[in-house]
Amino acid sequence: MKRNSLMALVMGALLASGCAPELIDSELARYTSDANGFDTHSFFYDTGAEVVVFDAQFTEAEARKVLSAIRAKTSNPIRYVVLTHPNPDKFNGAAVFQREGARVVASEATAAAIPAVHAYKKYYFTKVAGMFTDDSYPQQATVDVTFKDSFTLPLEGGAEVELKVLRHPGVTTTQTVAYLPWRKALVVGDLVHFRTHAWLEGGLREGKAVPDLESWKAALDELATWKGATVYGGRGESAPVETVIAEQKQYLDTMRDLVSTYATELGDRKAQLCGDEAGPHHEALTQRAAQAFPQYALPYMVQYSVYGLVNQLACGG
Template sequence: MPRPALALTAALCFVACDAPEAAGVLYTFTSDAAGFDTHSFYYDTGREVVVFDAQFTEPLAEALVDDIRAHTDSPIRYVVITHPNPDKFNGVGPLRAAGATVVASEATAAAIPGVHAYKRAAFIANGTFDEDSYPPEAVVDLRFTDTLRLDLLGDATIELQVLEHPGVSSTQTVAHIPAAGALIVGDLVHHGVHAWLEGGIVDGAPRPDLSAWSAALDELRDWGDVTVYGGRGASAPMDVAVVSQQDYLVGIDGVVRDYVAGVDDPDAFTGEAAAGHYAAITEAAREAFPERGLDYLITYGVYGFVQSLVR
């Protein structure tokens, strides 16, 4: 895995950019592969900014703050963590330093210490970081249980809701921005790209559940005709995003199960031969989904799903 580097950025305006007071402007900041090609979205009401997900490292979060400052002078009021994965919470420090209140559900806040410890150990062990360079554990300032309405300056609102099903991680918050017709769903949707199949980190181990992920996607339909913004890949209309992701989960489930069934020794997925097997699964996924990008996400993340099949 390459060391973290500064991100590439892109911005999208979903209403007339000369009338931010009407509906605000939603921007997209995207890291490079060293930050796992992760999107952070930020919504500028014209008077303040809300950020969704904080990036994998503090340098990437600093680049995110710089990107915000390049587009608006509005103060950064909140950063919302959609789920407890490190590319969503590791970078909260620079955003807090810029004035943001860190917001997460009680379930996400409770999961962060265990996920942080697990990921810190893994990334130090593989040489991506050393003891001093891995980001500090994220601290949440504002917690909520099921729902939270953020009333913003400029007569805008953002509605946060914890889904019943966990999805890609151990818990999932989505953010509805009514004025922009947007639903921000974290890594629940990877539209047009491969997905991270590790699962949520629970009690020090990955716990993937593709059925629960698909059920979480069904919950998104409650928001109706909105555009879905996932943690990676392109945005898409609700029906397109949900159906495409569910079809992918069915397909990738078959790809991984077929490969695992063809390996006689389950210990092969944890020993010296493991890397070769994960590379082979990646190639099988590439062949099954030639239209999808970011196949390195399979290489690094599929181990969690594989281990759930062999243990």
């Protein structure tokens, strides 16, 4: 749907009611899944007239828990679900909110990436990991509203949510951030894992997961545009934007050096990183990451995602 027609729907509802609803400077509330959903945050914002959700969780079951958390706080309609980037823990649960009348909003780049990512992850979780069957894995998400570079959600009552596609990809192939001026809140998805271990798999490029840490760091630098904002990342706690930029970049540099050093230490056994014998090495890298960052939560994130960084740095992938 085009932006103008979407705005017309909202304005029509306002005119029909005869008045604009009162704006509530609501908190940015958070729901966090358990490890089965990769400890993923979904945020939601009640404007006083409607609710905006940021990221839709890995399964519909988790998305329904987000819905329950919202309904425990407000009866206002859920108007939009914003997808910050094309990873399945952000889009798999979208249909739950669509059935409630919400529109799923994503950048053109995110919408274009979803089909390939969905197929890649469905194959892994059904054929390799055996966690789902073809029938039980979530259906491919659909997007209702797309935009190219930036978009301001048409909301009732004067609230603002500004969406911006960063110039550099971060944790995956493209990254959208959402800024809430009333709260000075910047929602960034998995671009930031504040004081938790990060998902290091990388974005899907030509059928392969390929991390790009330099682009990830450049995307983090772009967050400095929102000086004074509080960053709400995909995992971990919220923190000032200046703190987040420095610490996340330092983490990425350390993990790159850690993997490179480990590969060098293996010497003639380096090839083990690139085949069926890689599992124990991923566990060893997870232990080293935990030692390097003893205060960081969720070390399992390294074990299940470091293969992307290993393949890039040690296997020529």
